[in-house]
Amino acid sequence: MTTNLTKIQNDLALSVVTNSLAFAHHIATPAHGKKSDAFGIYKHGYVLRLTEFLANDYKALRTYIGEKNFSQMAKKYIEAYPSENPNARWYSKHLPEFLKSYVAFEFNPEKQELAALELALNDAFDSADCNAITLQNLSETEQSEFLKTPLHIHPSSRRLKFRNNTTSIWSALKCEAEPPKPHALDQMQEIVVWRQGTSSRFRLLGDEEAMALNAVADHATFSQICELIAFMDGAETASLRAASYLKGWVEAELLAATETAGFAAVK
């Protein structure tokens, strides 16, 4: 089947992504310019287009490192990661991983973290829809029932751990302000990223809330969360602290209302 067509497409694709000149055997002498001019439009377009996909998905990183550095980084990324998905939406997803070993950023770990934050925000933005538990749902649920109901975290949520003041840098860039100087934090920062309504958000978490939210991700009940955080600090105030976290999560639309959990879900 289509042996000539297959050979043509293989040779042209290879000529786009590498320096192969195999395309020249297949294409006719153009009406204007040379074969390399005509084919160069596709070759140039490939890098331009993939760089644009990256720029769209990593706007803060691009502003932070500048156009020239971004283009150099994009060129290396494109070499390392040929596009594996026909949908351009997913092309940039390996960038945070790629930057872990990108030599030019070796001494700037906040750049890798900035990319990780932008990836999480992008992924939360168009992740699967799911109704969130509302305060009304809670008020309509029998307390004894609720205490033993497994909780579910919203499917848009992602967790990150940063060692640098990356969130402050992102916030400044988002407001088009001068970002602060990068520096390492005294202790690692826990972050949750999720979608509220149609907007992606992130929030810093204290140790106790981070642990409680981990338990939610494992479908713990509210009673189990109370027991868990009782170990962290004063047991006598554990229920109050847990209730405060719960209210914050519900108001932020961080808890998924699943039918199995008995919440009929209003968004």
Next chain:
Amino acid sequence: MTKPTPLGFGLGLRAQHYAEILNTNPEIDWFEVISENYMVPGGQPLRMLDAVRERYPVVMHGVSLSIAGTNPLDLNYLAQLKNLAQRVKPKWISDHLCWTGVHGMNLHDLFPVPYSEEALQHVVSRIAKVQDFLGTRIAIENVSSYITYESSEMEEWDFVAEVAKRADCWLLLDINNVFVSGFNHNFSTHAFIDAVPVDRVVQFHLAGHSEGKHHLIDTHDQAVSEEVWQLYERALQKFGPITTMIERDDNIPPLSDLIAELNRARSISASIFSKVAA
């Protein structure tokens, strides 16, 4: 074979214009959406699409079907496309007469095929499979191109016409692409328009292009050129009142600018068909 009812004059739905469209319900007859932009799990893109769909007819236009590709058809992609179509209920689904990658290399560009009997049979057989899978005729668009092949055996317009006939599919005639390729390959744009069968064309695209050193480039980043407007007029005279849209993908201007361009298309069409009626 009855063509779908013409939709009038539409625009590509772009995220920059979501709020204005939903707040002001502008006088645009229909919207074309890039299918891939909505082949995502959820969130704002699909919510906006649902909201626009409630008010306007929608057509789905893809860029990654790779109908001329020599890899097996991407069933995962097709399943997502079908799911989206079931949600959107588009007036029709279109993609390009091209290949976009091979062996796991996605080039994210629209590569032409050699206009040969071998390629013709290959493309026709794949369109038939896609139409069977989707349960509907699809519309295939002629692309702008910068290369031609040694192994081509016929003119592009004969190839396009033969694809439509043998595959029993619709055609989306991109007037700007005819103009760009006509310049790049030094062919007569009138010959192209004249050869395309009237009973297959369901939609026109109008778009802007840029001038490269040796070639015209199909950039969709500026207004429709005067030459393309002239070719549009000729196409309307041949094909009748065909569903028309302005395709803008980069350097996106305010919605009012695009509506002004769309109104020029309306006005050209009205002028031609009022004369015919008279």
